[in-house]
């Protein structure tokens with residue numbers, strides 16, 4: 001069997017807090033990663049080429065990773081006095097795939113909030129198609145999240161390296177990761193079913209949907225399947241899912257449940273009438289076990 005050469009990566013940062021880079025640096029098996037992938041350029045670590053070297057050259061590479069939001073307005077974003085538009089336009093032609101690392105590159109993220117006309121993701125501006133590129137570019141893949149999970153990123157790169165066959169959802173996110181909801185695998189599902197609220201952040205008991213703004217039933221991501229640092233997730237430690245993988249992140253009033261006539265939004269894909277009827281019945285049962293502390297330190 002012939003040995004495959006490492007796949008090559010150029011990493012570019014637009015408007016960003018660097019969070020996706022830091023998430024990636026925390027990937028637990030970087031040694032395995034570096035046997036299969038060669039990072040030609042990354043702005044934050046020592047790499048073979050500077051950005052200037054890459055721009056001066058004409059070699060092609062496998063993955064252009066874009067971290068951060070983009071803008072077509074050259075006065076908003078530049079690097080070393082080169083308009084960012086020129087940099088992106090140079091590099092995108094030389095890459096097999098463009099990987100948008102995180103929600104800012106995917107949808108515009110937090111930077112888009114104040115200026116949605118000028119700050120966008122690569123092929124989406126929030127929910128709308130047409131970001132930096134006005135059409136759906138075929139070779140763009142979004143790994144949304146604030147930040148993205150390092151496993152999602154690495155898993156996607158390996159899939160593309162080993163086969164070009166990857167199924168994407170309507171927002172160009174890999175289905176293998178984003179067909180799940182954060183709600184799937186959350187340890188609080190029983191509380192959700194019986195409508196038992198979490199009394200405060202950080203507690204083990206109760207569901208965070210009713211009072212604490214949990215977006216788990218509407219957020220596509222497998223955070224409760226592939227845990228963070230192989231250990232935990234927001235909802236496991238008693239903090240609400242903030243919906244960070246979705247096109248409309250960040251919503252206003254995080255940690256608050258948006259209610260209409262004192263009723264919370266319905267979980268994804270469930271009719272309001274059915275949900276509120278079921279919820280009313282479930283809430284009428286008082287299940288004593290679910291009202292108690294899971295671990296009672298006094299007994």
Ligand code: SF4
Nearest residue numbers: 186207208209214216
């Ligand atoms: S805390 Fe959030 S993710 Fe967990 S069961 Fe409740 S709504 Fe679902």
